[in-house]
Amino acid sequence: MTTRFSVRALALAGLLLSSAAPSLAAPCGTGSFETWLEDFKKEAAAKGISQSAIQAGLTGVALDKAVIARDHSQKVFSQTFEEFSGRMVPPRLARGSNMLKQYGSVLSRIEQAYGVPGEILVAIWGLETDFGSGDMGKLPVVRVLATMAHDCRRTELFQGELLAALKILQRGDLPLRDLVGAYAGEIGQTQFLPSSYIKYGVDYDGNGHVDLRHSVPDVLASTANLLKTNGWRPGPYEEGTANFEAMREWNRSVIYRKTIALFADKLKGH
Numbered sequence: 001m002t003t004r005f006s007v008r009a010l011a012l013a014g015l016l017l018s019s020a021a022p023s024l025a026a027p028c029g030t031g032s033f034e035t036w037l038e039d040f041k042k043e044a045a046a047k048g049i050s051q052s053a054i055q056a057g058l059t060g061v062a063l064d065k066a067v068i069a070r071d072h073s074q075k076v077f078s079q080t081f082e083e084f085s086g087r088m089v090p091p092r093l094a095r096g097s098n099m100l101k102q103y104g105s106v107l108s109r110i111e112q113a114y115g116v117p118g119e120i121l122v123a124i125w126g127l128e129t130d131f132g133s134g135d136m137g138k139l140p141v142v143r144v145l146a147t148m149a150h151d152c153r154r155t156e157l158f159q160g161e162l163l164a165a166l167k168i169l170q171r172g173d174l175p176l177r178d179l180v181g182a183y184a185g186e187i188g189q190t191q192f193l194p195s196s197y198i199k200y201g202v203d204y205d206g207n208g209h210v211d212l213r214h215s216v217p218d219v220l221a222s223t224a225n226l227l228k229t230n231g232w233r234p235g236p237y238e239e240g241t242a243n244f245e246a247m248r249e250w251n252r253s254v255i256y257r258k259t260i261a262l263f264a265d266k267l268k269g270h
Contacts, residue, residue: 028155033063036150040159044166053170057142057179064147067139070183071148077253085259089266092126096263097270099131106217110204114224115234121220123263124250125190132189136213137182141165141194145185161185164194173201173210188212189219192226200226226250237261 041054099122107118129136142165149158168174181187187197192212201210204221211218231246238244238261247257
């Protein structure tokens with residue numbers, strides 16, 4: 001994702017700071033990572049995670065100091081809307097138009113079910129990972145989340161995300177080898193945090209699993225479900241509308257949301 005360390009990073013930080021998290025109390029940063037991890041395993045079991053998922057996900061997990069350094073060195077985003085949208089939209093417009101056509105029937109069914117137009121979903125998909133062909137992240141999600149949870153800055157939030165990642169394993173949605181993502185644990189073609197994966201994920205292709213890495217129907221329907229659940233209704237989506245506010249759950253940056261709206265408008269007219 002081209003924007004991971006810019007607008008998206010800042011918006012994600014705001015989301016993490018304001019999200020509700022389950023009450024977890026494995027003490028952070030006060031002892032060794034290994035001791036903390038053993039405490040977390042006990043809490044995960046108490047929260048209903050199976051021993052098989054705990055062992056599969058957490059055996060051999062080690063602290064990743066590079067993740068901590070990256071999190072502590074986030075820079076302030078300084079581009080204007082014109083600069084950001086001008087860099088992000090034009091190179092993706094032709095392919096976005098092709099994606100609208102290629103997945104037209106799926107997008108039409110999703111719009112009927114969730115009220116979110118295909119242009120918005122394709123715009124988000126393109127901006128996040130170049131329609132699934134770009135960088136979805138290569139970091140082991142469990143290692144990233146365990147590291148962040150032990151760091152003490154936002155430990156309860158990241159413990160909640162780590163618990164959700166183990167639920168993804170337990171449900172069989174993704175095997176551990178595919179549970180890879182970005183610097184804060186975002187997964188898949190539209191970069192869901194594990195808690196959002198669990199909360200909003202939709203098995204739209206009907207194969208029994210929510211697969212946000214490989215299944216385009218699952219990706220698009222899950223993104224639409226997130227927006228609808230957070231207030232999206234059929235209608236306009238420009239700045240100042242209720243739907244623009246509904247997109248805050250996707251990304252809190254005004255510049256990013258304005259870019260989504262611009263991209264969607266250009267796709268409609270392309």
